[in-house]
Structure formats: C-alpha cells, structure tokens
Amino acid sequence: MVYIKQINIQGFKSYKDQTLIDEFSPATNVIVGRNGSGKSNFFAAIRFVLSDAYTQMGREERQALLHEGSGSAVMSAYVEIIFDNSDGRFPTGKNELYLRRTIGLKKDEYSLDKKTATKTDVLNLLETAGFSRSNPYYIVPQGRVTALTNMKDGERLNLLKEVAGTQVYEQRRTESLKIMTDTNNKRAKIDELLDYIKERLAELEEEKEELRGYQEKDKDRRCLQYAFFHQEQEAIAEKLEEIDEFRQGGGDGDENRDAFLDGEKAIAQLDSRIKQLTRKMELLRVDRRQLEEDRRDTAKARAKIELDVKTLTANQSSTEQARVRHQQELSSVKKEIALKEAELAQLLPDFTSKKANEAEVKRNLDEAEAGRNRLYAKQARSNQYKTKAERDRFLKKEIEELNSTIGSQKANRIDGDEEVKNVQSEIRNLETEISGLQERLNGWSGNRIALAEEVSIAKDALEKLQDERKLLRREDEKLHSVIEDARKEVSMAESELSRTMDSATSRGLATVRRLKQQHNIQGAYGTLAELLEVEELYRVAVEQTAGSSLFNYVVDNEETATQLINALNADKGGRITFVPLSQLRSKPANLPNASDAIPMLSKIRYDKKYQPAFEQVFGKTIVCPNLTIAAQYARSHGCNAITPDGDTTNRKGALTGGYLNPKESRLQAVRALNKWRDEYETLKARQDEIRKELEQKDQEITAAYTQQQKIDQKMRQLDDGLDPLKSDLRSKNWHLERQRTQHEKLIQNQADNARLLKDHANKISDYEAEIASDFKKALSANEERQLEQLNVSVHELQKQWNEHSRIRRELESRKQSIELDLRENLRLKLDQLNSQEIDLVTGSGSVSNSVETKLQENERQLEDTESTIANLEQEKSQKEDEQQKIAVLIEKHQKRMERSIARKAILTTSAADCAKNIRDLGVLPDEAFEKYKDYDPKSIQSRLKKVQEALKKYKHVNKKAFEQYNQFTTQRDSLTKRRKELDDSQSSIQELVEVLDQRKDEAIERTFKQVSKEFAQIFRASCSSRSWSASHST
Template structure:
C-alpha cells in the first residue's frame, strides 16, 4: 500500500522561498492530530494568501493504492475528503483506527496499544466490581437487622399458628361429619329413584341402537338403489352406444360393399356399351354403301360430307377436351387453394397465440428493469434496423446459453449487466431513446483469473464481454465450498441458490424470486425476433381477421362453415372425377372418329364399282350369315347393359341419398369430438367402430355382473332390515311398559322432594364453610381427629377460639418475610463471592498482560537493537552502534545499563524502563563509544536515520516522508543512505525532499517544486533536469 496521489487546493501559505514544505504540511494536515481542534483565526490561517481574489475554501486529498488490502476495505482505492470512507461520511476515530491498523502509529511498534486497551478495560471492570461489592455489603447489613426483628415476631407467630391449626382441625372434623350424615340420607333417596330408572335407560339405549341400525340400513339400501339406477342408466346408454356403433359399422360396411360392387360393374358396363356400338357399326358397314349410290361422284360427295362432318366433330371434341382439361386444372387449383386456406387459417391461429405469449413475455421483462433501460433496448433495436448497423451484437443476456439449475447464480452475478449493450451511443443520445450501458469489445481488458476451464456457452467473439461480467466468479455447490474457493483463488464464489462469498470474506445472499427472472425475460425477449419474421403473415392474418371475428361469435356457425367447406371440397372432388371420366369418354370417341375418318378417306381414294368381286361377294355372304348372330348379340348386350345401368343407378342413388350422408354425419361427429384422425380412410373408421362395439359389449358384461351383485346386496339388506324392525317393535313395547311403572313410582316419591331439597341446601352450606377454612393441616386427617367424640370436639373448639382472641396483633407474614429476606441474603452472598472471583481473575489477567507487555517490549527492543547495529554498520563501515535501555535504578546509581540482548529482562522488569539511548562510535569498532549528546548535528541525523531504518525493518510502515534528511550529512553518508533507501523501497514508499544529487540517482520519479506569482507549483521532471537543478543550487546559480 502506498500514496498514489496528493491533491492540494487553496491550502496555506509558507514563509520559505521554495514552498517545498507545503507538501509535508498538507500530509500532516490530513493524518496528524494537530489540526483536529482549531479556532476561527487558526482555520483562517490555513487558507492560501496570494495574488488575486481571496481563497474561501481549501482541501487536501490523499489517495492511497490499497492493492495489497492493508486497509480493511473492500475496494482497492479509497479517496474522499472530510473524513469519508467509500463515499460515506465517517468519524475521525474510525479513520485513525484504519490508519493504525495499517501501521501508522509509533505506539504499535511493540504491540503495546492492545495491551494498554485491555489493561484499561480491566481497570474499569475492577472499579465496577468494587462499587458493586460496596452496595452488596450495605444490603447485607440492612437485611441482617431486619432478620433480627423478624426472629422475635416469628416466635409469637408460631404460637398463633399452633392455635389456628387446632381450630381448623376441630372445625373441619365437626362440619365434615355432619356433611357425611346428610350425604347418606340424600343418597338413599336418590337410589330409590334411580333404581327404577336404570332399567328404563338400558331399554331406551337399546331402542336407540336399533333405530340407528335401521337408519344405517336405510341409507345403505338407498345408496345401493341409486347405484343400481346409475348402472341401469349406464347400461341403457351402453346399449344405445352399441346400437349406434352397430349401425355405424353396418353403414360403413354397406358403403364398402356398394363401392366395391360399383367398381366391379363399371368396367363390364363400359365394355358392353363399347361392344354394342362396335356391333352396330359393323352391321352398318356390312350392309355396304355400294347400293346407295349410282355413280362414283355421288359416293365421293357423300364421303366428303361425312369427312367434313367428322372433322368438324373432331375439332369440337378437341375443344371439349381442352375445356375439360382446363376445368380439371381449375378444379385442382381450387381444391389446393381450399386446402391451403384451411392450413393457413390453422397456422395463423397458432401464430396469433404465439404473438400473445410474446407480448406477455415483453411486458414481464419490462417490469424487471427501469423504464429508461426498457426504452433504450427498444430504441437500439429500431436504430439497428433503420440504419442497418453491423457489429451491434445485442444485450449480454442474449449472447450465451446456460443450464437451468444455474439460472439464479447467473442472475445474481451479472445483475443489470445482463442488459449491457454494444456501441450506438451517439445515435441513442440524438434520439433521446432512453439510457443504456454499453460494453465496447475493443476497449475491454478484463483481469485474467486462474479458474478451471470448461466449454464456453457463448461465441468466442464475445469472450471479453463475458470475462468482464462473469470472469471473476465461480459456481460452487454450497456456501462453505464457496468461501474456501473465494479465499484460496481470490475470486467471488456463488452457489446455485444465489448466496455469494467475495474474496474479502463478505457473505451475501437471501431469497431470490425466480418468478421474476431477468434471464427468463431475456429468453422471452429473444422471441421478439420471431415477431419480425411473422410480420408478413400478420398482413394475411388481418385479411381473415374479419371472417374470424364473425366465426368466433359462436362455435355452431364456425362448425357449419367448416362443414360447408368440406362439403364443397368433396363436391369439387366428385366433379373432378366426373370431368376426368368425361374426358376419357371424349378421348375414346375421338379415337373412333379418327378411325372412321381414315376409313372414309381410304374409300374415297378407291375406285367406284357397281358390282362386287367374287371375293367381296363371298365376304358379303359371310357377313350376311353373321348378321343374325350379331343382332342377337347386340340384343343380349343391350339387355345386359340396361340391367347393369339400372343396378348402377340404384347403387349410386343409395350412395348419394343414404350412405354418403351417413358417412358425412360420422365424419362431422368425429370432427366435433376433436378426433385427430378425421382424415383417415373409411376402412380405418370401420375398424375403429368395430373396436368401439367390442368395448361397449365388454362394458355391458361388466355392468350386468355389478347389477347382479347389487341386487344380492339389496336382498341381504332387506332381510336384515326386517329382523331389526321386529326387534325394535319388541323393545318399544318394553319401554312403554317401564315408562308407566316409572310414572307410578314418581308419584310416590314426590312427597319427599322437599326433604331432598332441604338436605341438598344444608350440604352446600357445609361445603362452603369447609372451603372457607383454606388449606387444612395434615393432622386434620389423622385418627386423633377422625375418631374424636363430637361433644369433645365442640368443647375444644370453643377453648381454641377463646385463646386466639389474645393474638389479634400478631404479624401473620413474619415467616414469609423471614424466608424472603433469607433468600435475598443468600443471593447477595453468592453474588459477592462471584465478584471476589471476578476481581481475582482480573488481577490475574493484569499480571498476564503485564508479563506479555514486558515480553513484547523486550522482544521488540532486541529486534530493533539488532537491526540498528546492522544498519549503522552499513552506513558507517568503520564505526559501531547499539541501542541501550535506560532504567530508573540506573539513573539512581548514575549509571547506564548497556545490556542489549542477554540482559534485557533482568532484575526489575519493564516498569523500570524510562527510555532508550544510543551508543555509537564513528572511528573504530573498539574505541569507547559516545552518547547521542556528544555527537555533532550530522552524526545525530545519521543516528536518527539508522533508528528509523531499524524500526522500518522491524515493523515496516506503508510509506515514509523525509524532509531534507541529507542536508547535514557528508557525501559518503549521503551515498550510503541513498543505497539503503533504494533497498528499503522494495517494501515501502519513501517520499523525500533534497538538494543533494545522491538520492536523485536512485529515485524512481523526480518532482520539481517552483515558486511563481506568489504561488508554489510542482511538476514531474527528468533525473537529468533534477541533477541540473541541484547542481545549480549547490553552485549558487
């Protein structure tokens, strides 16, 4: 620890020309006790008086570098005026205590300050003990006198108590016997009354028990009946579900069968229809066209017309094909658009739910920081987007990942640093967009720590920023391990729960509310980026928002719209199939027309012959022969085609009017119950219905078994109910009989009711009297009084009452007071013994402290004396020096004890020490040594420096101030002192003023003090400039 900087402003004027003492006076102003109590004029004298306006205030600041933690504070640098510590006002005593703890006290060289404190504390305790003992002695004397007075009153009270005990015993005996006699008479009357009632009570209790049992059986039967009814309802519901499942299964089975039949009939139907058309064409062709025309020209004209008609029809069919293909493409686009619209609607609903969560997370994060920081983060994001700025990485909390169990530890370590950003300060200030802390990566230089390495949870580009926030913190499983690592590695340690131990030993912690986690808020804030990505989707969402608002007014309209869309989708699919089939038919017709057109063109190019050739005649005969068969085949095909057409129409009608609506109903039911498999195939739905049918059948079997068990339990309960009902009737009859007997008996004993009341009143009076006697003596319950004759007891009671009249003035609390004072005396005597023991312990402690003080002083003297001899020999190689202790006994004998190491603890002890002397020789190690009074000024200065350096070696101080200590020294001594200063500066700071060159040669930094315009100033100068200045002073320039 050393002085880092001294700031002097408006402080004091000085008489010397160079004003170099300004520096040392300012230090004494802060650290010494001389300026603690000043008058007005003295305070005015501390202000600087120079040219210009008058100075109204002055201050001196000393800034210490506390890197070695010599000051017991938690920061490496402490600076502030007016006796403040870490920006908090404090008292001068606290500052002085801190300075003394750092070694700024000459009284602590030998550690005697602690001894003086403990000794003064012991003396104070001894004085308090003596005062308490005096008070105890006074109280004991007062109590002793009062006990003597109570001793006389106690004898008279004893006689009174003997008479009083006898009276109480006799009075109790007489009244107790009378009470017992009356109790016996009352008991006989009550027994006569209760004898007939007990039997009735037993019967009433049995009757109540039966009624409770009946009520329990009723409740049981009621519960069983309700359970039976519930199972019946469940059975009916299961029957209904089973029937519904069977119906659904049958409908789905019929749909599958009819669909299979339709798929099987369609190929046959199409083949038969094509066969009929081909047969008809063959018949027309077989008839020939030779008989229709007379000339080749008529035939050719007819063929050309047919060819033109077929071409026109072919062109029309091609247009139809193109139109159908366009319709098919349009239908597919519409189906795809409907499907995409449905998926887009679901996606937009999901995005809307996410946006709601993002807004909630952003609001929660805003509550965890101040408004300036929140506005700053929003402004930063907007600025980065507007200006497209690179290198803005975002808040620190968004640049790393963490394990969930360390969330609390990360939060406590980083705190508000989680929101520290990078760059953009100028733009943020221009727009007044809030306040934010930035961490420029190229300016950070975090302190490197020796911690275990692990895989980083962040990009290497952010390493400096992460080291700045988390680099000096380690996570430990508990606070004990955290404290050990904090001390051993010089870092801050934190537990997963947020408890923290820093390297100074301070422990911090407590409850941390994880519900308001900054990290959770930052994680949620990251999702704000997704909000940017779905901005485009928001425009589409706004387009369907109106339709969604209309649909969300009720679930029914929404479901109806969905059904309509699905029906529209199915209709489009059916229309697509129909168009595709129609296109296939047109393509087939187109092929037939092409073939016929080719035949016509071939015939047109052939010669026209009126008669047929022999081969053609033979072919015609063959055709004529086949013509009847072909007609029969045509008729059969037409009949079969009509039957298949009728069957096809029937199946299609059933599918359209019955089965497909049923299928739609089943699909709607699945959609309403939230079935996620609504898009599965018909076969899968049929299997599902079959599984439901099996489950329903199994549940019906279980319910039938439970119904049988419940019916058996009901029958058993009904049997028990009948049995208990019979028993209750018999018991009720017996109770009625006994009630009548009691009424008869009560009429007979009503006459003794008044007598019983009188006995009860008398017994209560006797009880009251006995209670008024208070605590009875033990003798009242012995045989002496229990067997005493009643007349004798009454006689003795009268005598005892007469005797008590003589003790009317007795002090009835004498015994209690005597015991109380006796206890006080015992307590005071015990306390006095404790005080005597404490006094002996304190005296023993003082002896121990005196001994330790002697040992500390002697040990310190030996150490300083040894260092003084060594350092003096280094300063004066030809001489010798040593320290000596001066004692009172030596002064009385006009001698000095020059014992050093071996004789320091002899004879009279430290209390006879009166000072320390110096014995030196500058010329020889064997000549007679001189005392300090016999030395010259330069020699005295050298001895003083040797003593200071000896003390510094024994108990080093943080820094030393030397004001021209080499002024009176010879050159050889100045050189030796400079070398010693250079060696000692390794462990302490030395601030010196000098006009000699020797110290300048070993100084680390030189300052020049100058005086100009009635003001002194100080500047850093080089060693060469300092040497030139000193040489100029020596030469008088």
C-alpha cells in the first residue's frame, strides 16, 4: 500500500527554515500539538502538493503562502512529499517517489524524482494512483464530516455520484454523443460528393473517345517533329567536326605563336640583362669617384708617414739597447707571475671545497643543536604545565611571537640584501679606482709614454671610425642610385598591372594595401593572384578560368571585409571584391577521373587555409589536352573545361578562346610587381639600416673624440705631481678595507638571519605538531631516541667542524699570501714594465698602391660593361625584327581562327536549340526513332503540315479527360471507404455509450453499498445497543 513516508517543508507559511518530518507509519498517523504549533499549516502543505486546493493562484495568493515572520524576506517556498512506492502504485519503477511543489512571487513549479515536471504530468500520475480530480475525498478537512451528516437526500445522492466517479462517465458519454453527431454530418457530406462524382464520371466516358483520336494525331506529329530536329542536329554536328578539324590542322599558326612567345621571352631577358649592366656601370662610376678621393687622401697620409719614419730612425740606436734590457726584465717577471698563478689555481679548488665542507658541517651542527634544544624545551614544558590547554596556550603564544619575529627578520633580510648590494658596488668602485691609481703610481715613470700611446690609439680609432663612416656614405650613395631604378621598375610594373584591370579595382587594391600596412590588419591576406603559384604550362589556363576573379581579395571573415569596405568608402578609394573565408562553403564537384582531364586545383600551389576561396573559383574546372576532349567532358560531367592554351568550353556547350597577347598576362604582371616591390622594399630597408649605422657611427666618432680629449686631460693631470696621487691611494685603500670588513659582517649577518629564520620555522612546525599531540608528562620513546641521536650527532659534528675549520684557515692563509705577492709586487712590476715598452710605428705606401690598382680595375670593368651592353642592344634589335614578322603571320592566322570560332558558336547555339526542341516533345513513343528515319526533310515537313491541319479539329477537346476520370474514380473509392469507416465508428460509439451507462449504474450501486456497510459498522461501534442501515430507491 502506498503511503507518505517523509515530508520536507521550507518557507511555507509558518515553516521558515527547512523542516524534515519522517518516520510516518503505513497505518494511521496522528499529528498533535498546541494551538499555533503548525498543525493546520502542515495539513495545508499536504493539500498544497496533492493539488485538491491551491490550484489556480495569483501573485497575491502565492505571496500569502510564503513565510512572513521577522528577519529577511522569504522569496520562495517548497513542500516535498516522499511516498513509499514499494507496491508500485505509481508507475515509475522505483521504491520511492519524490513529489515537490515550489512557489515564488512569479513561479509555481513541480518536480518528480528531482526532475522538473509539468502540472499535467503530476495530476495524471496522481490519478493513476487513485487521487482522482473527480473524487477529491481522499483528504477530509475540518468540518467536512459535519457537513456530510447534515446533507439532504438529494445532496447525498449527488455526493454518492461524485464519490463513485460518475461525472467522468457522463463527461465521456457527452463527448461520445458529440462525436456521433459529427460523424452523421460527415456521412451526409460524403453522400453528396458521391452523387456528384457519379454524374461527372458519366460525362467523362463520352469525352474519352474524342480524346483517343486526338492522341493518335498528336503522337504522329511528335514523331515527325523528332525526325526533323534529329536530322538538323546531325547536320550541325558534321559542320562542327569540320571546324574542329580545321582548328586542329592549324599547326603553322601554333608554331608561329610558339616562336613569337619564345621571342618575347628572349627580348624580356635581354632587357633585364641590359638594365642590370646599366646599373652596374652606374655603380662602377660611383666607385671611381670614391677611389679618386681615396687616392688624394692616401697621398697626404703617405707624406706624413715618411716624415715620421725619418724622425724615428734618428733615435733608433739608443732605443734598441733599452728595449733589450726591458724585454729581459719583462720575461723574468712574467715567468714568476705564471708560477704564482699556477700555484694559486691549484690551491683554489681545494680551498673552495674545504670551505664548502666547513659550511655544510656547520649548518648540520646548527640544525642538530636546534633540534636538540627544541626537545629539551618540550621536555621542560611537560614538567612545567599541568594541563594540555595550559601548554597549548603557551605554545600558541610562542608561535605568534615567532611569526612576528620571522616577519621582522624577513624585513631585516631585505634591508640587509640591499645594504650588501650597496657595499659590493662600493667595493667594486673602490677596487677599480685603486687599481687605476696603483697603475698610475707604479708606472708613473712610464705613464707619460703610455698616455702618449693612448693618444695615438685614440687617434687611430677615431680615424678608423671616420673611414668606416666614409664607406657607409659610399654605400648609401650607391644604394640611392639602385633604389631609384627599383622605384621606376615598381612604377612600371604597377602601370602594367593596372592595364589588366579597371581603374576602380586598381585604386581599390592600392588603398587596401595602404590600409593593411597602416593598421596592421592581420586578417587581410591578399588577392588570389598573390596567393597562388602555378607552372608556366598552366598559367594561361588559370588566367582564363579566373578572369577578373584573380583580383578578388581574400580575408578571414566578414568583419575584416566590412572594416575594409567602410574604409574604402570613406576614402573613396575604389572598388574591390572581398572573399571572407568564414562564409565560404565548398561543394564537391563532379569531375572526371581520367588521365586526360586534370583538375585545375591540382596544378595550383597555395596555402591550405585558402582552400575554400580557390575551390570557389577553380574547383569546377578541368584541364584537357585539346578542345574536343574538353567539350566531351564538359557535356558528360557538367563541368567547365579548358586547354593549356586558354580555349574554354562549359556544360552548356559555349566555346571561347583565340590568341592571347602574352604582354597582357595578369599573373606575369603580378609576379613582376611582387618581384620589384620586394626588391625595392629590401633595398629601402637596407638603406634605412645604413642610415641608422651612419647615425650610430657619428655618435661613436663623437665618443672617440671625447675619449681622446679625456686622455689629453689625463696627461695634463699627470704633470701636476705625485704627492696628491699617493695621498688619494692611501685614503681609498683605508676606505676599501673598511668596506670589505663591513661586507663580511653583513654576509655573516645574512647567514645568521637565514639560519634563525629556518630555526624559527622548525620551532613553529614542532610547536604545531606538539599542539596536535596529546599532553604527556615526559617525552615519547621516539623523542627520547631522537634526543639521544642528536646528542651524539652534535658531538661528532662539533669535532668535524673544528677539523674543517683548521684546514680552511691554513689554506686561506696560503691563498692570501700568494694573492698579496701577486697584487702588491709582481703585477705592479709587470704593469710598470708594460707601460715602458716602446713600439716603433711605421707606415708605408702600400695603401696608395692598392688604391691605384683598384682604379685601374674599375676602368677595365667599365669598358667591358659598355662593350657587353652594345652587343646586347644589337641582339635585341635583331630579335625585334624577327618578332615583327612572326606577329604578322599570327595576326592572319588569328583572324581565320576567330571566324571559325564565331561560326562554331552559332552552330553550337543551333544544336542546343534542336536538343531543347527534342526535350520539349516529352516522352516519345518507340516508333518515333525509326518510323521517319529514311524520309528527307521536305517530305517530313509536308506530312507534318497535314497532321497539324488535322489536329485543328480537336481544338476544344478535353485533353485531361483520362486524368480526370482516374481522379474521380480514385475519389469515389476513397469516399466509399471513408463512409464505411464512419459506419463502423458509429456502431462502436453506440456500444461505448451503452457500456458507460451500465458502468455508471454499477459504480453508483457499488459505492452506495460500501458507504452503507462502513456507516453501519461505525454506527454499531459508537452505539453498541442499536443497529442502523441505509437504503436507497432507484
């Protein structure tokens, strides 16, 4: 038996918070409580879900059901009833059913088993379980029983009918009677239609005979017309074959055209070669001017060098003896320094290793001591505090203090790091300054010569920079000439490309290119012509297939296209067709799979992301070796076909082609423009780089000049005396020692700070672990073992640290001794000897000789280039004469071909008309193909005229008599079948009404008996000495 197992309420009337009421009995449950405890609201909640009340509620009624107590307002409420469905009363297949109703100010929703459901679904489910809408007495509210006992006899009878569910029977009986009425009306209409159809069929029987005569004559007419059109079609096909044979036989024209194209290519190559040599000659002239300038500068430098050589030769003998002594002493000092440095290099790895070992042992020692101290402290706390709470308060306070200390120490570490960096920077500065002062002091006697040498070096560096700047200026001058030529070529290429398109498209492409560069539009890719590469063999075919679509501009999506179109309109920058890739949807084309039909897309190279754009233009075109094969595939597969020479045909049979001027090639114009534009931009970028380098070189020259001035100033300062230098050196040495001492202290402080931070963190971890542990009066056995191990480790680590420290001090003492000897003695001597070394600077006239040689080579190259240009000009003139002759032959052949193509186009149109006329004849009888096959056209036309005259007699014949007769017959059969179905339906409905009347009576009788029985039992139980029975009269 199904029963309520659990109720969950929230926000409903007096139930603000979620209230869960469970453990209901499957038998009788009694809800008791004081007034105002929520009994009535609990009963209302059940009725709220089961829908015998609260069915049609407005906003105010829903709000009245929400909790209105103190606190925040309740915006929604729900009541959920969980039924025990063990007996499967609810057809859900589960042992429990969750039914929830949720309301708010603007909502009223149901859910079944945690899933949203409609009100109709809920009511239907409840009705299947016995909660009928027509019998709402499964809930008996307060006062209902009293009202029942006070009812009159008529009211009790109506109540019994309502409880028995007879209203459902009456409702269905009424619906059935209404259906019977509709059925009778439909039967009457069907009878009327059947009478009309019988009359019409009788009329059509007479018209059918007349139609048969007409059809015989019409069939003869179509046979004659087919024979006439078919003969005309065959005659046109023969003429087309003659034209194709003439075109295929035009070998001389093809040879002349190939020769002409080869000549055009040869002339273009010669023009390119002449331009290259002309540019080379211009560059050679520039080199000659620059070399002449170098020759004049070199002559002046050679005269100065010769004067310096004479001066140096006079002092050479005394200087040579000093040089020998100087070299011997210098060699001795270098050997001693090498020995010391080798000893120091051998010592340093060992010292570094020992120092690291010492630090590692010290760190382990500190950690072991810290761990031991923490255990001792924990042991002391176990005896110091009586309870866990007292110990934990102390530990938490210690953790707070340690966290505060850690924060302060981290701040101190940051300040300490900054201070270390400052001290290190100060030490580096002092060491640099001291090194400079020491060098000046130790080599004071030779500093004068050293400074003179620095002046010479600075001057050489300045001259070198000036020479480099001169070379850059020369290269800039050369590039200016080359860039100007490239700019002219770009202008010519743009002009050539513009002639292959209309002016609006030309201006549009120029504007889009400018906008793309200015705004860095990533989604603007370029025209189809710029995005593809194709072999020269298929270039003409690609151009003819695409036509002006070659200049369609490919973009990523419609947003980019809209942006560019708006900019074009705003600037009035021309017109262009954009192809947004995101909007293209390519469909597979029906292309033949044969060796003589090559898909054009397979011969084009492009990035795969542009696939939709190329499929749209080239996807339905194939390349065939000749026009005959192309026309066959075009007709059979409904595609476009083209030959490598550009002759095209489409699926409708139209042919286009003829001579194409190679100078008007769009793809070649695009390639030429891209080539010169890339070269121009590359040269321009190189020129910009050179000019930046010139600016940088000017800055370097200024810096070198400033450096030379500084060296001159140093030389003047050197003459001011030695005492200030020594005093400054002593002061800086003293300050450096103080800074080094301070640096060591700071490093040690940082190490101590890091160690303390780690120790504090370990303490916090131990304190937190101790807080989480139980309170014990002594250390655990594990902690006792750990303390014992730490005592042993501390003792061992202390011994190891002492030994490592001793070894490190010994190595450090040896290291400091070697470094002191190198720094304070040997290197000072080496610097002094190096500063006294004198080199003889010599010059020669080799530079001048080199310049003369370059000038001669330049003159020779100029003569060779001029001679080559003259030869090429002569060869070009001969090629142009040959081209003129070939062009005349091609023009004549072209005119003949054009006439044949025009005639072929007319014949193709006539053939298409014949095919259309044949198709218009419709489905022909079998005899049409053979009956008039051998008749001549005149005989066919004569017989056709007679047949057409005979057909005029049937002008008013009903040509659809057969069709109408069949339609009416079909309608008659259909209506007869429908009338029989209505008769069967009426019988079924009458039987249903009789059954409903019978069941209604049975339901009333059964319900009355049940009520009488139950009432008698209850009355007998309440009044044991009396008996009572109920009766009714029909």
